[in-house]
Amino acid sequence: MANEKKPNRVGVFICHCGTNIAGVIPIDQLREYAMTLPNVVHADNYTYMCSTPGQEKIKTAIKEHNLDAVVVAACSPRLHEPTFRKASAAGGLNPFIFEMANIREQSSWIHMKEPERATEKAKDIVRMSVARASLLEPLDTKYIPVEKAIMVIGAGVAGIQAALEIADSGITTYLIEKDPSIGGNMSRLDKTFPTLDCSQCILTPKMVDVDRHPNIKTLTYTEVDKVDGYIGNFTVTVRRKARGVKEAECNGCGDCAAVCPVTKGNEFDLGLGPRKAIYVPFPQAVPLKYTIDFDSCIKCDLCVKKCGDKNAIDLNMKDELVEIKVGTIIVATGFDLYEIEKKEEWGYGRYDNVITGLQFERLINASGPTGGKLIRPSDGQKPHNVAFVLCAGSRDQDANPYCSRVCCMYSLKHAHQIMEKMPGTIPYLFYMDIRAFGKAYEEFYYRIQDEGAKFVRGRVSYIEEDPVTKNCIVHAEDTLLGTPVTLDADMVVLASAIVPKETTELLRNKLTISRSPDKFLLEAHPKLNPFSTSTDAIFLAGCCQGPKDIPDTVAQAAGAAAAAQVPINQGKVALEPIAAKVNDDLCSGCGVCGSLCPYKAITLSEIGEGHRRASVNDAMCKGCGTCGAACPAKAITMQHFKNEQIRAQIAALFTPVGGA
Amino acid sequence: MALESQVLSLNKGLVNFTHEVEKGGGENISVCYQCGTCTAGCPMGRRNALRTRKIMRMTALGLKDELLKSDEIWYCSTCYTCTDRCPRHVKPTDVIIALRNMATKNLLAPKNFLQNATFIYQTGHAVPINDATKKLRVKLGLPENPPTTHAFPEFMPGVRAILDGTGLMAIKAQMDAKEVKK
């Protein structure tokens, strides 16, 4: 291991990145500087180092100049390190004797107005990289087998789509859903914009397909408890919540619910309709199995008696933990609506006739609590005009600064549904901008205007309730007229913002994936990798990553499904060879390292009476280095991030050699 | 004679003016997206020409002359409803106050505002005591003069030094002179 020859023939390749780097930093000057650095025997530059001719330059130079290490000064290693490692390998070097000097994100792009200081900094960065490259060691990539199964967390339309794509290609899929039925928010919707096809009609067949698919194991009323492992080898512990009903025995007849004496607001109908303590959330539920809400069940036994010989009900059922091994995971946990009651000026929760867009969906939905009749919650009467408040909690520094992307379109759709079902009832849309950006969306906007909906360009400042009529007096400015206006509305629909599901944060911590400032889960790259995360083998689909309409959700789900299958189909995954290594001669067996390791990858073994040694399991170690930094005897080496490699960078920064 | 052009030339806008107003306490004007929440919630604008959103718009465009000379900026009762509800955290009330400060420096403030300064300069109070209240105070068991600058006039030189020190009384004097000329 030690005493191998250190690289002393380093080649430096400087990328112009078009004008991204060359426009700020004089490339020739940088190249000449690189040539003065210790161990550098060759320096070259090219417009786009990542292009084929650029990579070719590296390959050729390795041979021509007998290089034993390569430094590319270009963009971030997070972008192109894999590209150039391959190029080095193609030239015959070990791909790990390669170092990237990030002079774009870390210099030219952030100091565009100070080219001289940007150049100085670029020289420092190159010098530090060369110093490090001169101490890099060849490493072997290890491969580990992959568990041939995928878990999809969340069974809304995103999860359903992803599960079907994966299962169809023959891979075992575990579909985990915390609610009693799959279907998610989409199953609550009535029509979908802009085509107006019925949401249930297009979703239900997919739900049934999931139920029948031989490769899909659907676990409803189930939550993720714990996640262990890493790419290819995750062990997920799920909690099968006590349903009170044995799924195998229940035939969904509903006799139990008929005799249940407890009535509650049905969460699925957002409290607008009732359910029993033993219930299915909606008639098309999949699986069509009843669930007992133990928080409200009074254990009167009536349902048990009614169920009789079928013996499907168990009032003493307990939660059950199940371990599932999978190779990759897709997160598709969806969205909640922003708690719009926090915007007190609009009176949601205080005024009977102020509802949210999702509640509107339930009221206008033929399978909803009113059978599709839009009525005022205060008196059951038909509204003669309805105000829609767009951007309710979106584009708002006090609530959510982002645009929720679907509210304009679904509010247009709501307006259409009102005019279609209830001739004479007028929808008024209070908007700031109508964002109709999708295919056939702007045309839909045209159609709704043409149908007679009224549009007022102004945000609603406040709503008052008439204490007698329970009408809502909406106050806004018609900014196009420049006049304050009021509307005496029978009903108000708040297009409440989309926020990540409340439970996402807990799950995120279990999966160690990141979130963006808007609290949605963070994708690996906003443009080129919108369905991966920074953690290998964990993927994102749907609104957990950001507000989306149904087509975008389905597209992302299919993308995530394809990406999640890649390691499964390869059958093995490469491990970055950056694991910790213990030097047996130095290890005193104190055990500090073992107590720090988050992956339990370090074990202590007895090597004679009173003497212990630490050893590292390569497959379990992820190379974080927490142990290495703590080892009092410096017995732990972090491969590719060795002490001397890092200290060489520090020394090169503060005590420059070369650069004459 | 040719008719007067009805076109507003945006070149008239003074970019620096917008920054000045922002520095004067009216932060974030440039992020205003003109939603009208301010105008719609304004209790004063329901009965007169005060249009808060329009003032924000004119400030963002730098229309200094029109703003400082407008009567409307003096209609605001500073209830802060607009500031409180603004989804962009613009502070329309503070923008209006900044505009009023600038108008004052340009000797465009209504007279009654400066009158307050005179009262404070003379007595320490914008609403000084009168004989009826003195009598009432005694009846209520309070001292005839409250324990303010009324009972302790030795504090008045300090009050005057402040009013002189910031230059406000000089503005008042200039305005009085302007008034006499008229």
Next chain:
Amino acid sequence: MSEAKLKSSLFLGCIAPNRYPGIEVSTIKTAKNLGVELVDLKGAGCCPAPGAFGSMDLLTWEALAARNICLSEQMGLDCTVVCNGCYKSLYDVNEKLKANPVEMEKVNGILKLADMQYKGSIEVRHVAEQLYNDVGIKKIRDSVVQPLNGIKVGIHYGCHLLKPGRERHFTNAEAFGTEIPRFLDEMVEALGARSMDYKDKMMCCGAGGGVRGYKKDFALDMTNEKLKNMQAVGVDCIVDVCPFCHLQFDLGQMEIAEKFGDKYNIPVLHYGQLLGLAQGMSPDELGLEAHQIKVDSLLDKIV
């Protein structure tokens, strides 16, 4: 008499001592009954009025407000105000200078002319907020000897105590919201009165910002709208926590009758005066008979 445990200086402002001394005397007496000792702040002046004065020159506004705060700093006491306008001046300037050393330096440069220095060592409190947060509803309720018999009260919160909300940092913040606050409702109901909900309850009285001085019609038209809304739900009196709103409602009713011909005759009480009645003080003792709108009808309902 309970022993005074809480002690702060009492900043009077202008309208309370110079027009409605009943507010001054009732605040001092009722607070004392609740264990809050309010000490004279000698030599204080106008806060100065945030809208009327801040509109001319913010630096002068800050410097004069800081002068008042300094007086309290010199006594080593937090400062209590009885007026929303005074609260905005003293609280806002206090918070702004504490957070902004550059501005503090600027203001101290001016204060030097008066041989004073602002340090940022005290807090500014509104008496209503202080009673709610420090004394508590229970003690307020316990101090009642003459329950108010369910009289219907139209509460006027006023603006500058609560708004701008993003710059206020109250204990029990949920009771001090800007859209549906409830601390004053709770405090009024603790006395045995009924707080009536009415249209546009949080609307401004109209007097602020120098508008009462510059465009009295506008100011009174707003007051008129509020009075109309309160009358619609049959209030027996209006309760405020700000002498300027108080004046606008009390004197304003006479002016409205004259200008617009609308007559209401709704008595107007500062919370201190309402509390005084509930604590068994006589109307004379609370300066109520000096109000423009006579309170006899209200008193009949209580006794």
Next chain:
Amino acid sequence: MADEFEPKILGILCNWCTYAGSDLAGTSRIQYPPNVRVIRVMCTGRIDPAFVMEAFSLGADAVLISGCHIGDCHYIAGNYKARRRIALTRKVIEQFGIDPRRLKMTFVSASEGALWAEVVKDMVNTIKKLGPTPVQKKVDLHAAGGHAAAGADEDLAEIAKASAGKKLEAAPVQKK
């Protein structure tokens, strides 16, 4: 022209959060002072206080460590450990006459490019006020730092005492 003091600051950033965030600052073209040179490690947990001591001994005006927000560590809890180590290392450098404000740990996520720029601006301003490092020549500081790190995870109180000038009892160090 009087040369304004331009501090030279070493930044050690974790790969998953702050390095990614600093890349985002670049992609977003957010302009900030060029005083920080960055070393990328997989996790702030990797950062041996000896690295910090080495940087100071070689004349760094400041060292800026930045990782994931607490609770967001890609390796579950490396940033917790780094936070404790850095807190102790600040005490150690103070013993050597280095103002502890010259060593700072911040938490910047992959999506907080703008925050990273602010962190750098703040740090540069602080160090400009403090002036150049008082360290004149290379001194052997890193041994002390190494000890502190080892103990940090075992017994904070012990180390706090030790860094307050008492004799340090750490795990035995075997010389290479």
